[in-house]
Amino acid sequence: MSAVSARPEGVPDLDVDKIRADFPILSRQVNGKPLVYLDSGNTSQKPRAVIDAMSSFAEQHNANIARAVHTLGTESTTAYEGARAKVASFIGAPSVDEVVFAKNSTEAINLVAYSMLAASLERGGDPRFKLGPGDEVVISEMEHHSNIVPWQLLCERTGATLKWFGITDAGRLDESNLEELVTERTKIVSYVHMSNILGTVNPVARISQRAREVGALVMLDCSQSVPHLPVNVADLGVDFIAFTGHKMCGPTGIGVLWGKGELLSVMPPFLGGGSMIGTVTMEKSTFAAPPARFEAGTPPIIEAVGLGAAVDYLSNLDMRAVQWHEKELTAYALPKLETVPGLRIIGPRVPVGRGGCISFHMEGIHPHDVGQVLDSEGVQARVGHHCAKPVCARFGIPAATRVSFYVYTTQDEIDALVAGLEKTRKVFG
Incomplete structure (x- = not known):
């Protein structure tokens, strides 16, 4: 051994x-x-606990959430929001409202990238999310495509430049040029916590510290880490993490974006539609506070119930x-x-x-x-x-x-x- x-x-x-x-x-x-x-x-x-939780919900509690005052609607809403609370506790989120349900890690990462695109196009958008020529996005060579393609698209559409950390021969993240890669021009650093192909667990503290020094945001793809090791967002010291339910004993069709509440509150919405609005007129709409702002339409309710059961199962282990x-x-x-x-x-x-x-x-x-x-x-x-x-x-x-x-x-x-x-x-x- x-x-x-x-x-x-x-x-x-x-x-x-x-x-x-x-x-x-x-x-x-x-x-x-x-x-x-x-x-x-x-x-x-x-x-079996996850399979049974989803089956029981479908048999006994199935209804849409946040749309009715009848018994089934209330039970469904309670189950959905209960799953959010379980996820928040599992990752040490300071607030349950910092947990946004998405369909998977890919959508969670795209949510941040498209919010940055929207902020870049809006007048008065938060400057931390605005990109243009001369700005930079930093990723790594060991990323899953879901943490490469969204940033390529964002850079192509805003005129920003994409840069990346290399990989050493031993399969580790090459941080030797950290200060040259992450500079005052960097808007966000997005990289994988645990590589899905190399198995490498990447260090976080040094990159996060450098990002804070230059005012850049940091996002971690935690698809392979949250299911396999203790993850506490307060300890990580990053701004966003993304992970998915189907890699952690849960169902497909449900994932999570965690973001600092202060950042989520100023991010433009990713999708428009029902449940994410404050008011709607024919001329203009206003938007709900997070997390509802980022959960347009009927969400994956039964999948959230399954994810909550998976969190219970792993927590008990x-x-x-x-x-x-x-x-x-x-x-x-x-x-x-x-x-x-x-x-x-x-x-x-x-x-x-x-x-x-x-x-x-x-x-x-x-x-x-x-x-x-x-x-x-x-x-x-x-x-x-x-x-x-x-x-x-x-x-x-x-x-x-x-x-x-x-x-x-x-x-x-x-x-x-x-x-x-x-x-x-x-x-x-």
Whole structure:
């Protein structure tokens, strides 16, 4: 096992056998073999508690929110806002009104980018959100496409310039030119907290401090961190974070933007329509206070209920325990993978400053072929560029195979992965 520090005092072990019993899908077979699900970084499986919470809501409480005084409408509104309160507590948000529901991380990031575009076009928009020629946006080379494309579009439409941090050969964020990248011209720095392809957990304090020095905003893509380790927005010291429900035992179709209340209050709306207004006349509309301002139309109500149940489930496990379980799995997996001939790990090769997501390339074998052989053994791994094509280009590969762990992953499943990779090597010589 790779070197990993001792588990801190007070951090409990996860009862993985008990946890696995909570996930109905884990009892099925694939191609006649026991299911080995190693694609939780793509989407996690759902525990019975989440499935039951959504089913119960649909059966007993289904109605639209904030539109009726009847019993079902009140129950639905209470459930929806209750989920918001659970999320706020889970991430340490100072106020429940700082939690905005979106459909996923991508929409949450776009919400901020399009609000900045709107502010740039408006007269009297808050100067912190206004961009034009000479202004700059800073991202990183290790971003998911959802944290690249919105900023490219924003820069193209405003005349601002896009800049980025590079990646070291070890798969870490290259901060060596931080002061040259983040300057008085920088309006926002948006980067990933934990890489979805490299597994790298990026440091926050130094970049946030530099951004504060120059008056820039900071946004973190926490899609891979909030589900896997304790995240407290007050400790992060950033202005916005985005994450999604389906990677944290919840359903698809629900995500979260957290933003500082003072910033949300001056941001223009992203979408216009019902529920986000103050008043409407034929000449002009005024807008509701956040978070309603950013939740136009009927929201994903049942999905919010499911996310609330997922937050309850993870909270009961203790996110410190989740983090350490994955750290120990990663420490077990890295040296095991290194024994496979021709396998090259893309990203940090030690279980320090990284999460339980490991990507690799097998010399002479296309990742799609790797994935097919693994699937024949019941092992579910993701193959492709992982919506991170610049990372693949940085490491000179067309695509990669990725395995990602979660609360229900076992060492036996890692052994099954390695056996599948050894079979792949034999099949393709």
